[in-house]
Amino acid sequence: MTEKMRVLLHVSDNQRWSMALGNITNFLKDVGQDNADIVIVANGPAVSSYASSDHMETMELLADRGVRFKACRNTLKKLCAEGAVCITEDALPAFVEVVPAGISEIVRKQREGYVYVKP
Amino acid sequence: MTEKMRVLLHVSDNQRWSMALGNITNFLKDVGQDNADIVIVANGPAVSSYASSDHMETMELLADRGVRFKACRNTLKKLCAEGAVCITEDALPAFVEVVPAGISEIVRKQREGYVYVKP
Amino acid sequence: MTEKMRVLLHVSDNQRWSMALGNITNFLKDVGQDNADIVIVANGPAVSSYASSDHMETMELLADRGVRFKACRNTLKKLCAEGAVCITEDALPAFVEVVPAGISEIVRKQREGYVYVKP
Numbered sequence: 001m002t003e004k005m006r007v008l009l010h011v012s013d014n015q016r017w018s019m020a021l022g023n024i025t026n027f028l029k030d031v032g033q034d035n036a037d038i039v040i041v042a043n044g045p046a047v048s049s050y051a052s053s054d055h056m057e058t059m060e061l062l063a064d065r066g067v068r069f070k071a072c073r074n075t076l077k078k079l080c081a082e083g084a085v086c087i088t089e090d091a092l093p094a095f096v097e098v099v100p101a102g103i104s105e106i107v108r109k110q111r112e113g114y115v116y117v118k119p
Numbered sequence: 120m121t122e123k124m125r126v127l128l129h130v131s132d133n134q135r136w137s138m139a140l141g142n143i144t145n146f147l148k149d150v151g152q153d154n155a156d157i158v159i160v161a162n163g164p165a166v167s168s169y170a171s172s173d174h175m176e177t178m179e180l181l182a183d184r185g186v187r188f189k190a191c192r193n194t195l196k197k198l199c200a201e202g203a204v205c206i207t208e209d210a211l212p213a214f215v216e217v218v219p220a221g222i223s224e225i226v227r228k229q230r231e232g233y234v235y236v237k238p
Numbered sequence: 239m240t241e242k243m244r245v246l247l248h249v250s251d252n253q254r255w256s257m258a259l260g261n262i263t264n265f266l267k268d269v270g271q272d273n274a275d276i277v278i279v280a281n282g283p284a285v286s287s288y289a290s291s292d293h294m295e296t297m298e299l300l301a302d303r304g305v306r307f308k309a310c311r312n313t314l315k316k317l318c319a320e321g322a323v324c325i326t327e328d329a330l331p332a333f334v335e336v337v338p339a340g341i342s343e344i345v346r347k348q349r350e351g352y353v354y355v356k357p
Contacts, residue, residue: 007226012257012357019131019163023222026193030220044257044357074264101268103261103355107245110353115229117222118237118356119131119163126345138250138282142341145312149339234348236341237356238250238282 004037008114010106012044014054020119021058024067033065039109043072043102048079050096051087063095072102123156127233129225131163133173139238140177143186152184158228162191162221167198169215170206182214191221242275246352248344250282252292258357259296262305271303277347281310281340286317288334289325301333310340 007027011020020040028036042050049055050071063069071092080086089098099105110116126146130139139159147155161169168174169190182188190211199205208217218224229235245265249258258278266274280288287293288309301307309330318324327336337343348354 005226005230010355022193022197023162026220027222027226030223043261074260078260101264103265104268106355107243107265107353111243115226116235116354117129117225124345124349141312141316142281145339146341146345149342234345235354236248236344 002035004035005031006037006109006112006114007039008106008109008116009038009040010116010118011040011042011046014046014049016119017046017049017055021055021062023117023119024062025058028062028065036066037114038067039070039114040067041070041072041099041102041105041109043075045079045084047071047075048085048087050092051085056093059093060095069096070102070105071096071098072105073098073100075102121154123154124150125156125228125231125233126158127225127228127235128157128159129235129237130159130161130165133165133168135238136165136168136174140174140181142236142238143181144177147181147184155185156233157186158189158233159186160189160191160218160221160224160228162194164198164203166190166194167204167206169211170204175212178212179214188215189221189224190215190217191224192217192219194221240273242273243269244275244347244350244352245277246344246347246354247276247278248354248356249278249280249284252284252287254357255284255287255293259293259300261355261357262300263296266300266303274304275352276305277308277352278305279308279310279337279340279343279347281313283317283322285309285313286323286325288330289323294331297331298333307334308340308343309334309336310343311336311338313340
């Protein structure tokens, strides 16, 4: 059995979701779903797309194919405190895991051997 | 003989080419051409610069110095399908290698020991 | 004694400083100052924030906590040559270290085991 290719995508801005999700779709098609271990960490304004319908269909499809979506709790709190948008964790899709700090997740995953891509 | 320093630059947007090409020029000057192994992977809108004269002179100069330029085939197809711009592979400069999926190339190169930079 | 977590943040644009400094603050809070070894390399327009008051208070606070701030000399020269802004190295805060080429520092630090993040 070959080791899966571990990939970490970092998305900070809403306008980068389209690129990120397209990258993942292409990657899965190219290397095969069984050979890929993909994590997306969203921090900054990009987390608000988790509460929007814009890319939900594609996200759900990719989540079903094993892609793990994460959201930064610090960001959720900050966006609400700043009056930008208040997204409760309950309001996020079931496939999104909230992590305490997106930056720490980004660092830890790389230390576990995930290669970093900023779409 | 020292191992060459492997560097992978990822360019997604046309306005980042200037930064990316400047980075490479500075890097080659700093560490010496013989000590550098540089690959650029362009995906997203940035691939259209391969069919433009804007940075061609600098690209050609760097290609002559051993820098490898790659373009994502998925992107070329997508830009054409969306009616943005149709660039045939034949129309690309000879120094540009088309790869099936830019994201896969970015992942593979990192697994080969190239360090990632997003200018 | 556990090895410190080595993190390299790359900042090219002034509007990304807020995100970068927030990331670092969150990271230090999450993993603890004694477990983090953080370097920021600024190149491109972002270096001009070192000569601005916009983020100075936060930068000073983080520098006091061990975060190392670096500026690309090539960029400083380029910004002045282009007539954008001339920042002499003497005018930079004492906590900023000027490196000959930001790109080389970014490559070297990754080769030393720092994980790369582009906020």
